[in-house]
Amino acid sequence: MTELKSTAITREDLLFAVRTLTRSRDAVGFAHLVKRTHPSDLVEALESASIEDTVALLLLLAAPQRAELFAHFPPARQDELLRAMPREAVVQLFEHMPSDDRADLFNRLGEEARQKLLPALAKVERDDILKLASYPEGTVGSVTTSDYVYVAPEMTVAEALAHVRATAPDKETIYVIYVLDQHFRLRGTVSLRDLLLADDKATVAEVMRRDPVFARATWPRLKAAELIRRYGLLALPVVNGGDKMIGIVTVDDAMEIEKREDASQLARFGGTAALTSAGSVDLDILNTPFKRMFGVRVFWLVVLTFFGILTSTFVAEQEELLSQVIVLAAFIAPIVDMGGNTGSQSATLVIRAMALGEVKLKWRDLWRVIRRELPVAAALGVVIALLEAVLAYFSKGVGPDVLLVVGLAMLTCTALGGIIGALLPFAARRIGTDPATLSSPLITSVMDLVGVFIYFGIAYVVMGDTLRQAAGA
């Protein structure tokens, strides 16, 4: 092997192989390809295949391999495939899929399909699905898998290892083993590493780590992901209301949860936060139905419109000043916008620091942030004000009084925007909402309103005499 490839075969080879096998319906060939290729790559290669072809290929596999591959398709694709599969194969999927994935699939079935499916399953599977599927989307329970290894505290290390070996094939992970008493309450955890390095005759209770980090099934799933990341866990135990362990959340799911949440946070910051109660589902540009997409976005645009009305009403009231000094109108936008620009910068920097745990909701941290932002915002204000004044002079040849108004207003708006922007995430967290809900458009609109007050306020102070003179003449 002279060159290392990053996957079993190249993407082009994989696409070619998939197309060939689709035509030939070669069961042995496909099973071999599945063995050599990571499910994520296979699913990607099958993106452009038709539903019928994909189902035909899936049916070439044995039920366990089929279920493993099926679980890697995106949810929307899974639903399409399911509708085209024979009933027998659907039941087999529910028998062999990982417990968290099949609970999700179950929740996406219509009521009728669910009623038809349940009687065909063994009681153990039916109970498992119903239990995991009962947790609402967005909770820890909805991402929990019941395929974990557990032992009793009084077992010896040797017995525990034997149990791990025996039950391993069906488990999501065997590297963290959970120690439960006879009531299924979590007494501790022990890693496979600890078991392997311990004395065979020691008991599990002597080796285990007590008081493990855990999550409750009703907590938001993001909390589970944060715990996993904070403590560097491979898996996190999940308990129900009665403190009985029901399953685990694994680190790979935690990575997906955080990725999804961070991507959605960016979209919320763009002005698409959905303010519905309990388990709000974030907007998805390809999948969210028109009605909801329109509804959430128009809500914010209406809010922003009202802010805009306030701003424009105020500006219109300054007709007298504007008719005297028409050119003042030309600077409204650049000056009030700059407040939103610096505010957007500082707000996102603070949100970033909060996400990384560097800044918390404490007065001490708020003070640290302001102490750092103040000089920067002031310096930015001075530089941008000078720049704007210079450009205004050379491009429009405005008089010194207008230059002064423009410069002072720009300085104030820029610096104030930075300070206000830095404070907004604290305010949002204080009222218990994600800082990104105070979106960039909202920050900009608020700073627009603040900005016009500042602008015209300064204009009246500086040019008030001019105005009175002109009115008197």
Add this chain to the structure above:
Amino acid sequence: MTELKSTAITREDLLFAVRTLTRSRDAVGFAHLVKRTHPSDLVEALESASIEDTVALLLLLAAPQRAELFAHFPPARQDELLRAMPREAVVQLFEHMPSDDRADLFNRLGEEARQKLLPALAKVERDDILKLASYPEGTVGSVTTSDYVYVAPEMTVAEALAHVRATAPDKETIYVIYVLDQHFRLRGTVSLRDLLLADDKATVAEVMRRDPVFARATWPRLKAAELIRRYGLLALPVVNGGDKMIGIVTVDDAMEIEKREDASQLARFGGTAALTSAGSVDLDILNTPFKRMFGVRVFWLVVLTFFGILTSTFVAEQEELLSQVIVLAAFIAPIVDMGGNTGSQSATLVIRAMALGEVKLKWRDLWRVIRRELPVAAALGVVIALLEAVLAYFSKGVGPDVLLVVGLAMLTCTALGGIIGALLPFAARRIGTDPATLSSPLITSVMDLVGVFIYFGIAYVVMGDTLRQAAGA
């Protein structure tokens, strides 16, 4: 135990214990606390302690425990502690810290400190540090740890397991074992699960998984994190230019890398993207020095100022129309802002979809996005235009021609903003830059410019006659 606590002891208890031990300098007590508490919690409890007190506590511990706890402090804190520690203790840190953390620490030392440190270390450690520390910040190499387990392909499963047991205490993870030939080239990987379930007499070569996913040390570290997430890996092998394996990136580091990148992306979208070459370090509100913080932010504000100048120059040129219909000035801001608002919404929705892999840089996906955004943007435009016209009538009593201009301009800006916003992330990816670099303030400023052209264009078309009449009179 009637109630499960989520950590060994509560946060208040931990703070109290830490303060007590700081005063009493009780070595046994502190070692016991360290054993019972997760390092992340201990580090958090020590946040408010002074450097001197923290160093005193650390020196109570044996060198290996001290190094493990030290590695969990944030980098800035590590640097402060290091300066206050006796030389002997510093050398011990470098002997016992995980290899990736100590390489990072080494890179933060000044040149003089490095030259003083290296001779005090054993050759093996010196070579390891120098090798890992040679990779620039932001690369896979910079987050690689050399504490991994490797075996030869011809070993038996029993021999491999014995080797794992023997070397386990020093390894970051023993759950993925790497199969290297005598030239340290990666032949395959085998999980501890596979080893435990395999026949003792089989060879590693028979059990291992060939063609493993890997990363090169020079790749961006984000690529390693993406591979780990995509393939659900516990660890990813890293090879150097000569295809020799140099270490691994573990899943907990991958989670941190992605978290940091996503948090930074939000800040870039707020207008703080640093356009320096190779390995640009993102702005950090608490840690970035004034000069750089000011420099990056003022760059964007200057760019935005120039956009603003273009816009305001154009508006000023319309003095004739504005002097005739002063009230038109009042609507400039709300109308042009709306383009930026819808644009911000659609741009972030597309960036989110790209981050989740739902949308790729393909014409097909661009078409899918536009097909979904078009009706939404049009509907938003109609609703907001009607709202603005109604509000304009009732708040200012403007005439029908102004209402028409305002309504049409609002409709066009709103809808066009949504479409342009949806296209921008594709444009950014096409030229090879992160879409978030096209920040919200930039989108807004571009839409401002587009918006004033639309606004006054429509105004001239609708009110052109009025203007000519007034000029003629």
